[in-house]
Amino acid sequence: MSDLRQRHDAAAARLAEYGQGHLLRFWDELSDGERGELLADIEAVDFARFGPLIETHVRGKPAFDPPKSIEPPRAFPPQPGPDQQELYKRARARGVEAIRAGRVAAFTVAGGQGTRLGYDGPKGGFAISPVRNAPLFQLFAEGLRGVERRWGRAVDWHIMTSPANHDETIRLFESANWYGLRRGQVRFFKQAQAPAFHQNGLVALEQKHRIALSPDGHGGSLAALRASGALEQMRAAGVDVISYFQVDNPLVKPIDPLFIGLHLEMGSEMSSKAVAKAHDHERVGAFCDVDGKLQVIEYSDLPEALAVARNPDGSRRFDAGSIAIHVISRELVERLTDPRSAAPMPWHRALKRVPFVNDAGQTVNPSEPNAVKLEMFVFDAVPLAKNPLVLFTPRAEEFSPVKNAEGDDSPATTRRDLIRRAAKWLAACGVNVPRGADGEPPQPIEISPEYAIDVDDLKERLGGRAPHVDWSKPALLA
């Protein structure tokens, strides 16, 4: 009890300093257990860090400095041009060498709340593959096993969770026997959280004894890599290349030798994959050259005139859509998170619907956005990196995220795209894939990423022979 009292007094003094004393207003009504939870929440919030943001990002909006020039970025094409043949060959070989030397680790950000999908559980547990119904995590694990089969080296996998889904994520892996990976190969760490603010600058209470907290964005992954010790562990293991991807895109190549090799050949500290935008207003960020620096402009910030601008040949001028696949040098993360010289990642403000407890102690479920959440975005590290580069990749090969419950970027479109890609790979191996009236294969098709990591790998595994496929039932290569 005296411990609670002491912590209460320390918290009250700190809150008073930052004008957030209201967080303790229900103290007298709380049980000791609830008091402990509230104090833990308060102690976990870095008020010194968020205090200055209240004026600039909560009550106000960060000033937007209009750039002098915005140009399309220089980018590497998916297939090398005549003068790039040698570079791509060298890069691929260098990527393979780096994998074999154990310099590469996979890194998945899986701390998001997945509100749009509305799935009850960590998104990585969402069943997505068209035949086996394998969850997202399993497909990434199989991708890593495919890499090990192909190049003879196991790759470590770091997974960032959030306090809300951490334990559940580890339980998923345990119950799936680590999806066939070695236990020590997979490491989990939690990202930090940021409080939600009422628009007057006061931190919101979600319950009388809980602050409204949410993960601090995928950009929080850099600080979390350091704070968790993952960065240190990578250094000790000789890993200097981090292959970054999101939990929602099962088409990703978790480890791509060409991409890694280009990153190394060009002396880049942060490399990014892009796809040609599906249409002018697709909700993906656009890679742009802003006053001479590569950066991602969010779809909502790209001026309309630029979103619709065309090249003389009619193609879209700002066409490089960001798909959140990066290769990041460990050194960049070390530099950006060094407490002595940190170049801070900017915060973004988003007005969201956040349920809260009002002064009368009632829970309010607002129907309109009512509170400000603060998040960092990983692509804001791009302009802070040396020699950042962009590699275009065909969308059908590598990008189809599960974001929404229905419509675009939903489980239905992701499954469709997994099937289409598998059909294309089989056709490239000489299989005559029948098509229904809708132009799609008559049955679901699935190729486990462990069986083949790409079409060339598939060709090699099949030894130049087209496999027989019985089209009266779903087709599985696993």
Ligand code: UTP
């Ligand atoms: P999204 O931007 O799609 O957000 O995350 P989300 O939270 O998953 O989903 P919604 O917006 O609530 O529907 C893109 C990727 O970044 C990760 C997600 O887990 C996903 O892999 N992410 C996002 C984090 O790891 N932490 C965050 O704070 C936010």
